[in-house]
Amino acid sequence: MLIIPNIELRLSFCLDSLFYLNPSISTGIKQKDITNLKCFLDKETCVPTIKSHMTKQTLGLENHIYQYLLSVSIREPDILKKLREETANHPRNIMQISPEQGQFMALLVQLMGAKKALDIGVFTGYSSLVVALALPPAGKMVACDVSEEYTSIARRYWEQAGIADKIDLHIAPAIATLDKLITEGETDSFDFAFIDADKSSYDDYYERALKLIRPGGLIAIDNVLWSGRVADSQIDDNRTKKIRALNKKIHQDDRVTISMVPIGDGLTLARKRE
Ligand code: CA
Numbered sequence: 001m002l003i004i005p006n007i008e009l010r011l012s013f014c015l016d017s018l019f020y021l022n023p024s025i026s027t028g029i030k031q032k033d034i035t036n037l038k039c040f041l042d043k044e045t046c047v048p049t050i051k052s053h054m055t056k057q058t059l060g061l062e063n064h065i066y067q068y069l070l071s072v073s074i075r076e077p078d079i080l081k082k083l084r085e086e087t088a089n090h091p092r093n094i095m096q097i098s099p100e101q102g103q104f105m106a107l108l109v110q111l112m113g114a115k116k117a118l119d120i121g122v123f124t125g126y127s128s129l130v131v132a133l134a135l136p137p138a139g140k141m142v143a144c145d146v147s148e149e150y151t152s153i154a155r156r157y158w159e160q161a162g163i164a165d166k167i168d169l170h171i172a173p174a175i176a177t178l179d180k181l182i183t184e185g186e187t188d189s190f191d192f193a194f195i196d197a198d199k200s201s202y203d204d205y206y207e208r209a210l211k212l213i214r215p216g217g218l219i220a221i222d223n224v225l226w227s228g229r230v231a232d233s234q235i236d237d238n239r240t241k242k243i244r245a246l247n248k249k250i251h252q253d254d255r256v257t258i259s260m261v262p263i264g265d266g267l268t269l270a271r272k273r274e
């Protein structure tokens with residue numbers, strides 16, 4: 001393994017970006033080695049020095065401050081910790097939200113007294129689990145994802161946490177699931193929605209979530225700072241453009257009141273006006 005921290009870091013994040021874009025790209029370096037590098041980074045920890053497509057930990061905080069924040073604020077239940085640790089070994093672990101963001105979302109859900117939630121983009125289930133644990137016993141969640149493989153990990157943890165009966169998982173393109181909910185009369189019935197699926201469809205998810213959320217309900221949209229790529233005019237790939245366009249649109253959208261919170265990779269909160 002390479003031992004010069006900066007090179008190691010740059011290599012890891014470059015490779016992560018490459019694999020995220022196209023898992024079939026051949027770099028001559030085995031996936032296991034990348035995972036090992038990433039594990040090393042997660043344990044020894046450093047702030048990324050190059051732009052990856054997304055970041056797990058809160059952007060822009062020096063690592064020692066970030067570690068302090070975690071040490072004096074995180075009250076992560078064991079089940080969430082176990083899921084986070086298992087996902088850390090996953091080649092796409094960068095898609096998981098950070099513990100401070102999960103705890104923040106759980107607090108929002110509790111503050112609202114939310115009973116019914118949408119999770120758009122499940123991956124291995126951290127966001128759905130943290131939100132479902134914050135819902136009351138009779139709370140319900142509709143979770144959307146296209147991957148049986150990733151959500152099989154999520155389902156295992158939902159079962160262990162005893163909240164599986166709160167979650168109705170739909171394995172299908174989320175747009176189809178959300179349209180079905182609208183057709184079935186679920187408009188204005190959800191309290192909270194978390195959007196964290198493919199970025200190219202973010203606006204489609206936002207529009208549908210806005211229909212499904214009740215007046216006064218909250219939509220949380222993840223990765224809105226996209227590791228800073230949205231603020232770099234030299235970067236013009238499709239996903240960056242889509243996130244940038246949605247940020248601009250929501251800024252002007254008087255159907256909602258908003259706050260863009262620089263937690264994790266950026267989280268926009270949009271409350272549907274009453
Ligand atoms: Ca995310």
